[in-house]
Amino acid sequence: MRILIFIFALSLTSLTFAADRYWIAGAATNWNNTANWSTTSGGAGGASVPGAADAAIFDANGLGNCNLDILATLGGITVNGYTGVIDLNGNTINVTSGNATFTTGTINDTPNLGTLTVNSAGTTRFNGSTIGAQIFCTSGRIFLDGSTFNNAVSFTKTAAGSDAGQGGNTFNSTVTMASTAPNYFMTGNVNPDTFNGVLTVQNTGTNLIYLGHNSAGNQFNDNVIFESSGTSLGIYICQGATSSATLAATKTVGIGGGGFSVGDLRIYRLTQVGATAQSLVTTGTSRLYLDNNTW
Numbered sequence: 001m002r003i004l005i006f007i008f009a010l011s012l013t014s015l016t017f018a019a020d021r022y023w024i025a026g027a028a029t030n031w032n033n034t035a036n037w038s039t040t041s042g043g044a045g046g047a048s049v050p051g052a053a054d055a056a057i058f059d060a061n062g063l064g065n066c067n068l069d070i071l072a073t074l075g076g077i078t079v080n081g082y083t084g085v086i087d088l089n090g091n092t093i094n095v096t097s098g099n100a101t102f103t104t105g106t107i108n109d110t111p112n113l114g115t116l117t118v119n120s121a122g123t124t125r126f127n128g129s130t131i132g133a134q135i136f137c138t139s140g141r142i143f144l145d146g147s148t149f150n151n152a153v154s155f156t157k158t159a160a161g162s163d164a165g166q167g168g169n170t171f172n173s174t175v176t177m178a179s180t181a182p183n184y185f186m187t188g189n190v191n192p193d194t195f196n197g198v199l200t201v202q203n204t205g206t207n208l209i210y211l212g213h214n215s216a217g218n219q220f221n222d223n224v225i226f227e228s229s230g231t232s233l234g235i236y237i238c239q240g241a242t243s244s245a246t247l248a249a250t251k252t253v254g255i256g257g258g259g260f261s262v263g264d265l266r267i268y269r270l271t272q273v274g275a276t277a278q279s280l281v282t283t284g285t286s287r288l289y290l291d292n293n294t295w
Contacts, residue, residue, distance in 0.1 A: 018075055021050035022057045023082070025064035032070045036062075050074055055098055058082035058105060068093065068114070076122070079105045079129055088114035088133050098122050100139070102129035102147060109133035112151070121159060126169070144169050144187045152197075154178070157185040157205070166190040167215050173197040179205040179232075188212035188243070192219070200225040200256060203232040203263065214240030221248040226265055227258035228286060234263025238270060249274035260286050268292055 024045055025036040035045040042061030050056040055076035058066070065084045068091045076098025079086070082105040086093075090113035099122040107116060107129060118124050118137040127145035134151045140159030146168035154176040157163060162183040168191030175195060179185040184207045187193055192215040199220065203209045212218035218238065224247070228234050238245050247253065247270060261284030271294040272278070278295065282288050 018053040018055075019048075019050075020055050020057055021047055022059065022062065023064075023066060024062035025066065026062065028065035028067065030067050030069045031072060036064075036066075052096060058084075058086070074098075076100060076120075077102075079103060079107070088116070090114045092117055095120050095124075100124040100137075102126050102131065104128055106130045107133050109151070127166075142185065144193075146191065149173065149175075157181045162186070162207075164189045164213075167193045167212070167218075170194045171197060171199070174200075176200045176202065177209060177211075178202040179207070179209050181205040182207060184208045184210060186210040186213050188215045188218055188238075189240075191215050192217040192245075194219040194221070195224075196221045198222045198225065200227070201235050202227045202256070202258060203235055204228075204230045206231045206233070208233045208263075209235045210237075210239060211235070212238040212243050212245045214243050216242055216244045218243070218245035219248070220245060220251065220253075223251050224253045225256040226253070226260055226280075227256040228260045228263045228265070229258055230262065232263040234265055234286065236264070236266045236268075238268045239266065244269040244271070246270070247272045250276050252276060252278055254279055255281055259283055262286050264289060266291070270294070 021037045022041045024038045037047045039047045052073040053075045058079045060081035063084050066086045068088045073094045078101045080103040085106045088109035090111040092114045095118045100118050115134045121140040123141040124139040125143045126147040130148045132150045135153040138156040141161050141163050142157045144165035148170045150172045152174045156178040165187035167188035174197040260282040264287045266289040268291045
């Protein structure tokens, strides 16, 4: 009997349970230090550093800057109420499950060698944070609701659920927006977005991607590239009756190397500045609609 009990006790010690870990540091310090993490918001330090099954939470009860000094693999992350800076320092935050929410604060990467990576079936929301790190986000659902992105970003929506991002985002580098999902991926539903780098829109899902959907004053300040294949329904720009967008002088809208062979490419209420020649050549069963634009 004692042998059985001993084996059972050993098996319990080997189990790992998911948990929330709260950043509580009041001054700049490193991520990989148990003194900076608590099991409760503003609680005592000494909890384990968040691991692959844990959610890291940054809120108003720990405002010290966080220096990432390891590869951080997480089961979720929330930045809400936090006004400090999380610096990747060339390392990577990798969210492999759960949800990711970025509402406040700043995420930078001083040497620009690391990434903020999300590869999860959960929901990712960018609704206020300023992100200076590269982003690779492949997430079940994605909502773009008013963040500033100062580095290259890539978003791929993969799961069911219609994602109506409010917009109000500023993208200061290259952007890829993609969908492999059965429901739509949208931004600019309330507020206009500003794209200051090349924008590539790729739809291989079974529904639509909408840009500038219901907002006036969207800005495309660099080239815009469209691609649609598989069973995609296509890509719509400024479909809403009150929406509008401007394409900056010398910039183009065009079809990328993946082609546009299925679905509709619909561009509404776009004003081109200048007289740069435009070329939109779709193939296959796709259809091109240009409505109420100024070229």
